[in-house]
Amino acid sequence: MSHSTTTSSAKKQPDHSGLPAALLNASGLRSSWRKLSYCWHDPDAPADVAAAHRFRQFRALLQQMPVSAFDCMVCSLIYAWIFWADATPGLLIGWCAAVWASSGAGLIIWQRHKAETNHQACARAVRLLTASVAISGLLFAVMLAYLFGRTNITGQILVTAFFATAIPHGAFHTARWPWAGALWGSAMCVGGTFTLLLLYGTTYLYLAVLLSLYGISVVASVLITSRLFVKSLIAESEVERQKQVIGLLLNDFEDDASDWLWETDEQGRLRHISTRLASTLDTSVATLHAQPMSIALLGRKGSADAEGRQAFSQLEHAFASATTFRDIVVPIEQAGEIGWWSLSGKPLTDAAGTITGWRGVGTDITAERRRQKAERDLLASREAAARLAGELDTARRIQMGLLPDLATSFAGETRFSIAAILEPAREVGGDYYECFRLDERRICFAVADVSGKGVPASLFMAMTKALAASMARLSKDLGEAVRDVANELDRNNPEMLFVTAFIAVLDIVSGELSFVSAGHDAPVLLRHGMLSRIDLGEALGPPMCGVPDYPFRAVTRQLEAGDTLYLFTDGVTEATDGQDFFGTERLLHSLAAQPAQSPVAACADALRVSVRSFEANHLPADDLTILVLRWHGGAGG
Incomplete structure (x- = not known):
């Protein structure tokens, strides 16, 4: 037996070689033929897919063959028994033998090919199986038509019933292979019609016409049913293709x-x-x-x-x-x-x-979990640091709240103007500035720097500020007030801290300025566009807490209307860029670059900007405090 496969005859397009050329030139007929071909297979499918579809169709027909053959054999015996008296016994026996032979051929084909799983089918087996179905249908049609004219009315009713059930039963039983289903229905209708016309002339013409119409409707239904099966095959192929694509994607996913x-x-x-x-x-x-x-x-x-x-x-x-x-x-x-x-x-x-x-x-996710644990540990330490930072931030707010609000305290004052800036190097610092009224004519202002940084310095600063304000109000002599503050601080100073300070009293009517410097840098005086350091003279003493009971002395100077004083801590002059200090020279240069008669707040901020620009990316090493005071004259500016 030749084992050529149905794949060998697979075409991507339906084979039109058996059609007349004139029909092929008619686009409408070609379109109709193409639509009809969809009932047999998918003409758009690749050759291998189309072959697989046909194999599935053949397998479906093959699986039905034992039942179909058994039906044909049993029905032939039933017909022979019912109509034994109406026909020649030898003819019935010969007919039954032919039916059994045709059905047996189908069973042999089924037995030989039922185990095939390689998606290939013997082309000869396909043709033989289809021919077996068609021959069986033709044998039944010829015998039933022959018996119709030889039996009584009861027998004719039985023959008609057999025709009406056998045509759709066999056709739909083999519909998954459309050639077999269509040939069964066509063979029964054509065979029955021709047998009636050949044996009985036009006597049963009406029945022949009805049989033909019935056959056409059955064949059309078979084609529709076959198309549904083909659609299911196409859908399964698409699912399989998608599985392959998904498999490739999953492989790529696993690789990457x-x-x-x-x-x-x-x-x-x-x-x-x-x-x-x-x-x-x-x-x-x-x-x-x-x-x-x-x-x-x-x-x-x-x-x-x-x-x-x-x-x-x-x-x-x-x-x-x-x-x-x-x-x-x-x-x-x-x-x-x-x-x-x-x-x-x-x-x-x-x-x-x-x-x-x-x-x-x-x-x-082992590495991820370990990283998360490290992050949690880090977060816990940061939270602890944050709690400390929160406490320090509270301390900072308290410390900054101790500083006077100069804009509010001296709102509406025209005889002088004052502004100050304080930026701690840490959360809290040891610098402070002060300005308050002693009476209607005099104000006291100061800038101080506690040694050290952080919380101890800030606490010592708060104590210094409170003592200085109290002593300045109680004492008539500024030097004695500074001495009393220093002695009081030194009573409880386990950290051995000290304070540098410049404390001054200004008569805002006369312009008389009294001051004491406890180890602090001399302020800068701007007068008539000229900058100079104030001569401290006998006002210069050691830092408070540096020398016990030191007799500080105050010195008096006279200010002129328009004079501007710049007080600052060493956070200005000792600011560094990593290689050099800001120093006095840069300080004077920065002040000289300021526009004449700029508001005191702008003067203070301009100096701060100069210092921070000089430091660039270096963190401040010390607290920065700047106080700027301008006397406008006793009558006001």
Whole structure:
């Protein structure tokens, strides 16, 4: 037997070689033929896919053959028994033998080809099986038409009933192979019609016409049914193609991603194992294949703590209840260490909703969990630092709240103007400035710098500020007031801190300025556009708490209307860019660059900007304090 395959005859387009050329030139007929060809196969499918479709159709017909052959054999015996008296016995016996021979040929073909699974079918077997179906239909049609004119009215009713049931029964039984179904219906209708006309002339012409019309409708229905089967084959091919595409995408995903994939059957046995999963489990793909998921994954529990027990309980509950789960983190023991896997999965179901397996993705998140733990530890330390920072921020707000609001305190004052800036190097600092009225004519203002930084310096600063304000109000002599402040501070000074300060009293009517410098830099005086350092003379003394009971002395100078005083701490002159200090020269240059008679607030801010620009990206080494006072004259500016 020749084993050429149906694939060899597969064409992407239907074969029109048997049609007249004139018909092929008619686009309408070509379109109709193309539409009709869809009932047999998919003419747009590639050759290999089309061959696979035809094989499936042939297999469907082949699977029906035992039942069809049995039906034909049984029906032939029933017909012979019913109509034994109406026909020649020898003719009935010969007819039954022919039917049995045709059906037997179909059974032989079925027996030889039922086990084929290579998507190939013997072309000769296809033709023989189709011919067997057509011959069987023709034999039944000829015998029934022959009997119709030889029996009584009851027999004719039976013959008509046999015709009416046999045509659709056989046609739809073989409809999955459209050639067989169409040939069965056509053979019965054509054979019956010609037999009636040949044996009985026009006596049963009406019946022949009805039989032909009935056959046409049955064949049309067979083609429609066959098309539905072809559509299902096309849909299955598309699903298979999509599976292949998805498989390629999953392979690319596994090659490029850090995740690994798993899939089980309905009994929980692994049927897809990615190489990454096998590598993660430190085993081979062959070892994992068909192994229960519970053994492959859940059997590798690495932690008995509450978190681990809860995670595995969630996972086992998801499998038991057939619910989708996502990002369940389970501890797994690997190489003697505890790692963590994040597992997600969902049940796979068929069209009926029956679970056919599970599919999911897993990720080894050990490194991520360890990073998260490190982040949590870091966050905890930062939170502790933040709590401290919050406390320091509170201290900063309290400290800054101790400073006078100069704009509010002296609102509406025209005889002088004053502005100040204080920027601690840390959250809190040891600098401070002060300005308050002693009486209607005099104001006291000061700039001070406590040695050290941070909380101790800020507390010592607050105490210095309070004492200085009190002593200045109580004492008539500024030098004695400074001495009393220094002595009081020195009484309780376990940190051995000291304070430099420039404290002054200004008569805002006369312009008389009295001042004491406790180890502090001399202010800068701007007069008539000229800058100079104030001569401290006998007003210069040591820092407070530096020399016990030191007799500080105040010195008096006379200001002129328009004079501007610049007081500052060493956070200005000792600011550094990493190589050099800001120093007195840059200080004077910065002040000289300011526009004449600029508002005192602008003067203070301009100096601050110069210092910060000089420091560039270097953190300030010390607190920065600037106080600018301008006397406009006793009558006001």
